[in-house]
Structure formats: structure tokens, C-alpha cells
Amino acid sequence: MLAGxxxxxxxxxxxxxxKLLPGLYAWTATVALPATxxxxxWEARASSVAALVALVLGPWLSPARPALARLFGIHAFVGFSxxxxxxxxxxxxxxxxxxxxxxLGGLGWMxxxxxxxxxxxxxxxxxxxxxxxxxxxLAPRALLPRRASAVIGVGVVGALLLVILAWRVQRVPQTxxxxxxxxxxxxxxxxxxxxxxxxxxxxxxxSAGERLSRASGTLSLLLVLLGVxxxxxxxxx
Amino acid sequence: xRVADFASIALFxxxxxxxxxxxxxxxxxxxxxxVYWLIIGGLALRAGTNxxxxxxxx
Numbered sequence: 188m189l190a191g192x193x194x195x196x197x198x199x200x201x202x203x204x205x206k207l208l209p210g211l212y213a214w215t216a217t218v219a220l221p222a223t224x225x226x227x228x229w230e231a232r233a234s235s236v237a238a239l240v241a242l243v244l245g246p247w248l249s250p251a252r253p254a255l256a257r258l259f260g261i262h263a264f265v266g267f268s269x270x271x272x273x274x275x276x277x278x279x280x281x282x283x284x285x286x287x288x289x290x291l292g293g294l295g296w297m298x299x300x301x302x303x304x305x306x307x308x309x310x311x312x313x314x315x316x317x318x319x320x321x322x323x324x325l326a327p328r329a330l331l332p333r334r335a336s337a338v339i340g341v342g343v344v345g346a347l348l349l350v351i352l353a354w355r356v357q358r359v360p361q362t363x364x365x366x367x368x369x370x371x372x373x374x375x376x377x378x379x380x381x382x383x384x385x386x387x388x389x390x391x392x393x394s395a396g397e398r399l400s401r402a403s404g405t406l407s408l409l410l411v412l413l414g415v416x417x418x419x420x421x422x423x424x
Numbered sequence: 425x426r427v428a429d430f431a432s433i434a435l436f437x438x439x440x441x442x443x444x445x446x447x448x449x450x451x452x453x454x455x456x457x458x459v460y461w462l463i464i465g466g467l468a469l470r471a472g473t474n475x476x477x478x479x480x481x482x
Binding site for chain 2: 334338341342345348349352353355356357358361364365368369372375376379380382383386395398399401402405406408409412413416
């Protein structure tokens with residue numbers, strides 16, 4: 188059926204399918220299903236249908252209007268899904284009656300997020316360009332210092348630790364929050380570890396005083412909060 | 425290695441500890457403590473990376 192189509196058309200079709208199909212699975216497993224329960228009102232059902240419309244509109248608009256496509260395909264879809272879940276929970280419906288179904292639904296949302304990511308372009312070697320000047324290959328001026336690898340290692344281990352710690356949370360509403368917080372914190376930790384490790388390998392950026400003063404606002408707020416916490420610990424109990 | 429590098433790595437490690445404390449507190453049903461430690465973790469991580477950045481990139 189697809190044999191007569193050109194390569195760009197096939198690529199565009201595949202890109203749309205990558206965005207749409209995981210989203211459809213996530214919507215069916217986690218949004219549409221709670222909206223079908225008899226306890227749920229028409230508002231939740233309307234919201235779930237609106238989420239589906241937004242999900243379909245996003246990939247449909249994606250090649251020509253990328254900003255609008257993201258608005259529908261990501262923000263509106265996630266927003267209407269959240270509204271549906273909130274209304275369903277208020278109506279007394281459990282969003283995760285079975286752990287397996289909940290896990291598969293979570294997997295669907297993960298694949299949906301990957302679908303909206305940009306795939307790397309086919310690898311292009313700059314030296315293969317016909318305009319490149321000939322000569323011996325340039326060696327890097329420096330290797331990453333050992334402490335940069337240590338920072339990355341601490342970041343990876345710490346991120347894993349946070350994901351494991353999230354499983355300590357047993358209460359039903361807070362489990363989702365615990366996993367969401369652990370995932371967000373892990374990603375942030377990994378990103379910061381990479382930034383710190385790469386900056387360690389570069390030339391210094393000003394004196395220690397200048398660099399510390401760049402973080403003075405955040406550091407001040409941090410110290411104030413730590414002080415409040417200390418006072419609370421001493422006098423609050 | 426400069427003082428700022430130590431400060432950056434110390435803040436990074438502290439943020440990791442604070443996030444872990446937040447999740448432990450959430451598991452121990454201490455929601456207020458959990459929120460407090462998660463905010464502390466976020467601020468420490470933000471400060472740790474701010475130390476490294478040139479002013480123009482903030």
C-alpha cells in the first residue's frame with residue numbers, strides 16, 4: 188500500500204505515527220478507561236474526548252505548524268487528561284485499580300513522550316565535506332579530568348538512588364508524586380552533573396569570589412530556608 | 425581546583441542528599457518535611473550550577 192509513496196512522504200507519515208500511536212495507547216489505557224465508568228459525569232467524558240481531539244490535531248499539524256502542534260499534541264492533551272483524571276477521582280473512581288494496568292499505562296506515557304522528541308539526524312562527518320581543507324587530524328587539546336568522571340558517576344548513582352527511594356512511598360496518591368518527583372530530580376541531577384563535569388574541564392571563568400557571587404541570590408535563599416528549618420527543628424516541636 | 429569548584433560540587437552533593445531526604449520523608453508520611461527538603465534540594469542544585477555559569481548565560 189505504501190510502495191508508491193516517496194521517501195519524504197513516508198518519513199512524514201512515520202513521524203506522525205510515532206507521535207500519534209503511543210499517545211493513543213496512553214489515552215486509551217489511562218484516560219478513556221476511567222471516563223467510561225458510570226460514576227463519572229459528562230464533564231470528564233467531554234474532557235477525555237477533548238484530549239483525544241488534541242492528541243490527533245498535534246501530529247496532524249506537526250510538519251507545517253510545529254509550535255501549534257506542540258500546543259495541541261502536548262500541552263492541550265496533557266492538560267485535558269489531567270482534568271479528566273481530577274474529575275474521575277472526585278467522582279470516586281480509582282485511576283490505578285490494578286498495578287499491572289497502571290504500569291502499562293505509565294509505559295504508554297513514556298513512549299508518548301519519546302514520540303514527541305526529535306530523533307537525531309543521520310550521522311554526517313564534517314571531514315567528508317568536499318570543501319574541507321586537507322591536513323592531519325587535530326588531536327583534542329585536553330582530556331576530561333578524572334574528577335569530571337567522578338562527578339558524572341556520583342550523578343548517575345544518585346539519580347538511580349532517587350528512583351529506588353521513590354518505591355518507599357506506599358500511600359496511593361503520594362506514590363505517583365514520589366515517582367514523578369524522583370524522575371524529575373534524577374533528570375535534573377544528571378543534567379547538572381554533566382554541566383558541572385564539562386565546565387570543570389574548561390578554562391576557569393573568573394575568580395572564586397566572582398563565581399560565588401553569581402549564585403548569591405540562590406545561595407541566600409538557600410541559607411534563609413536552612414535557617415528557618417533549623418529554627419523549626421529547635422523550637423517548633 | 426578553586427574554592428568555587430569545591431562549592432559547586434558540595435552544593436551538587438548536598439542537593440542529592442536533600443532530594444533523597446525529601447523522598448524518605450514522603451515515604452515516612454511527613455509531607456511538610458518532604459516539601460521542605462525537595463525545595464532545599466532544588467535550590468542547592470540551582471546554586472551549584474549557577475556558580476559555574478558566566479553571567480551572560482543566566
